[in-house]
Amino acid sequence: MDRGTHTTATALIDAVRERTAAARAAEAAAFVAVGDWAAAHTSDEVVGDPITTLGEWDSEALAGDQFLELGGPGAPVVAEFCISEIAAARGCSFDAARRLVGDAVELRYRLPRVHARVVAGEVDVWRGRRIAQATRTLTFEGAGFVDRHVAYVAGKATGPEVDRLVAEAAARFDPETTEAERHAADGDRYLAIDLGDTAYTDPLTGTLRGTVNVHGSLDLADALDLERSIAHVAHQLGELGCDPNIDIRRSMALGEIARRCEGVATLEYAARDASEEEEPRPVRRARREVVLFVHLDQAAITGVTTGIGPGIDAYTGMTGIDLARLDTPGAPRGVVTVEQVQSWCGLPDTRVTVKPVIDLTADVAVDGYSPPDRIAEHVRARWPRCVFPYCTRSSRTADLDHCARYDENGPPGQTSTRNLFPLCRRHHRMKTHPERRTGRRWAYRPTDPAKNEPPNAVIWTSPLGLRYLVDRDGTRPWSPPDEPLGPAPSLDDA
Structure with missing residues (x-):
């Protein structure tokens, strides 16, 4: 790619970024205006208050403007008729406008930190609305818990991650309901194999398919x-x-x-002596393995506590159910109760493995190319996701890439916790191979605090020379004023 073509391509990408930023700002301003309109049509009552029920109102009241519970507990009720003005102004249905107003009310009154980031244009409106829709059924305290924990990463949190945090909040602030629902779900388990005549024949032609359907919970x-x-x-x-x-x-x-x-x-029997008269016994084999990664906070290591007694939830200040965090490749991540983990580990055919505590502040290195398990676990614990810009794939299923290319004749210790980073297979390929059109590839390097760069982060350079900084909090464009954009990395830079 010659310099003129490169300049034109960069200008086009800059135009996309500028117009996207302008569209986001306009959408955020419109969303704030919807919230302001709803706030001007609220009542002194809030959701959860023992307000008058519809059955006690007369027919004239029922035919007039009513107050609707659009947010969760603690949010004010909103006049119904004001929603029609929003629907007309936006050119959408009443139901769509009602959902929009409900999300605006939920964010403004129950998720103020996330709302502030939406107002500032730091979080897309659709992301803020997704969080608001997930927290609607939580208690006021539970919504505040989610707000505190998700606000600073609201711009990158995925839907499943928000749902897991909401489930944790429900378990912390309403443990009785959570445990009751878990036990109720146990009764819903089933496994069905459709062996009836209609299961393995085509319902239209009546011809034999030779297959059956299997479904269950x-x-x-x-x-x-x-x-x-x-x-x-x-x-x-x-x-x-x-x-x-x-x-x-x-x-x-x-x-x-x-x-x-x-x-x-x-058919498989335990080995026995021929003189034994007892019947052969079936061999028991281990069918389940539970691997526990024990994460301790600084208080647990140093012995310094906050004065909260045993069994007291640090967030609620009340006695509640104990929670464990699930982080298994191929499994939905989130929290489960300790009682459920105990039930998994308590079976006689279960092998339980407890992994040692990992000190993420230490640097560990080996001389070989392939990292041992202790280094791989260290890197994945430090970087829970693929480190490519805006990627949300779990590091548990990602490749471990040598940021500085491994040299068989190079110095020892090249495979280290400081030189390895998780990359999902797609982005590993993009880092390794060039683009077909430009002949250039993505490249990255760790940040250098000596250059006033944020610590514990990486800086990526795109094939067009655009830079992005990725840390544990997410991704953002990176272009320090004293460091002009340079050419994209070529294969010779690998």
Whole structure:
């Protein structure tokens, strides 16, 4: 790419960024105006107050303007008719306007920190609304918990991450309901195999399909065990040359697992002496492994406490259920109760592994190319996500990339916690291989505090020479005034 073409391409990208920023600012201003309009049409009552019920009002009152509960507990009620003005002004349906006003009320009165970032243009309106929609059923204290923890990362938090935080808030501030719902969900578990005549015949032609439908609802730990077994057997079938369609191999794997389990119960016996008269016994095999990563805060390590007694939740100040954080590859991340973890570990065929505590402030290095488990776990604990700009993929499933290229004839200690970073497979390829059109590639380096750069971060340079800073809080464009944008990295810079 010559200099003139590069300048034109950069100008086009700059135009996209400028117009995107202007559109975000305009959308934020419109959203604030909706909130101001709703605030001007609120009542002194708030959601959760014992206000008059509709059944006690006369027919004239029922036909007039009513106050609606659009936010969660603690938010003011809003006059119904004011929503029609918003709908007309925006050219949308009443229901769409009602949802918009409800999100504005929820953010303004129950999520003030997130609302402030939306107003400032630091968080997209759609992200703020997504958080507001998730917190509506929480108590006022629970919403405040979510607000404190998500506000500073609201610009990058994904929907599942917000949902997990909301679930944690519900467990902390309404533990009785949470535990009751968990036990109620246990009663909803089932597994159905449709063996009826209509299950394996085509409903339209009546021809034999030879397949049946299987569906159910399992305990999380049981589902993880089943998923791991199916994936493993499906991979084995693929290596043996079975059908290339992964879905077909997975369905075949379930039948193979069933036949293997039957063999364990009926054909595999414990070794015994020929003189023994007792019947042979089935061999018990470990079917589940629970790996526990124990994370301790500074108070737990130093022994300095805040004076809060045992069993007291530091956020609520009340006795509540104990929570554990789930972080298993292939599993939904979030919190579960300690009682549920105990039920997983308490089975006689479960092997429990407790990983050692990792000091993330220490630097660890080895001389070989492949990092051992202790270094890999260290890097993934330090960087929970792929470090590519705006990527949200978990580091648990990412590759570990040598930021400075590994040299077989180089100095020792090149594979270290300071030179390894998680990159998902797609972004690892983008860092390794050039673009077809420009011949340039993405590249990154750790920040240098000596150059007044933020610590514990990386700076990426795009094929156009644009820079982005990525740290644990997210991604932002990076262009220090004393460091002009340079050319994009070529393959020779690898």
